[in-house]
Amino acid sequence: MTEMEKASPHAERKMPLRKGAWSPEEDQKLTDYIKRIGIGVRCQSLPSCRLRWMNYLRPDIKRGNFSKEEEETILKWHQVLGNRWSAIASKLSGRTDNEIKNHWHTRLKKCSKNNLAPAPTTVSDINEVDQNGLSGIDPKVSDLDGSLGIPISPHLFMTDEYLSSSSSTDVHPHPAVEKDGNQSIDENFGSSNTFEELRSLWKQPFSLEEYLCMVETEPGFMAPTSAVWLQEPICPSISYDGTGNGFWI
């Protein structure tokens, strides 16, 4: 058995799983499928479909260059959250964790290391830098008073004052920070509802090929009852059917 076959449950079922880049036809097929059928259909494995949709095909994804504001936001949040890309992504609507991670590694990492603002990428950026110098952001700035709108990581509460009120073996977060840093941040600053809803929808895996086949060969075919089918649009501003009713799952 080849490595690829080992990795693919479909191999046993004579359903070869292709790897590599997605073709436009496959993208279209997947998009059409999701438009018609939805996302929440069960199967044992097709993580690549989910990944492709989440990172590339999703209609609310912004493509193209990161704006200066977005870069600053990433830098700020990275200061607070570290490499928690999904958490950072939730603060930037339309950007995926993968995209942010890539952008960080290719550009912002250098900026952060050198304590510099992101290098200008557009003519307007260059003009702005010329006028203002490289003072766009100082990654050393912390936000202890929350004035920048950045939540404080639990470890930042381990001040002398706070620690003195606890024994060294009894370190626990500041009352303002609940047991889970994640949750605290989301509670304090709101969550990206659409993103989270979308994410939860994907908890139900599906087999594109299986269901495309069912849909095409059996008119009226509906997903199994075990699947999660939302009855309301997850993204009211997006409409595929021209009715303005949104993107239905």
Place this chain on the structure above:
DNA sequence: AATACGAGCAACCGCAGCGAT
């Protein structure tokens, strides 16, 4: 014009956490 190199991006892989049994 051909080749080498580097940057950017998409996709893959493996692990940790969580829920179900």
Place this chain on the structure above:
DNA sequence: GATCGCTGCGGTTGCTCGTAT
């Protein structure tokens, strides 16, 4: 409480494209 399976996430890889030589 232990085990198993699934999912989400972050790190890494490899391909593509643009630029320099």
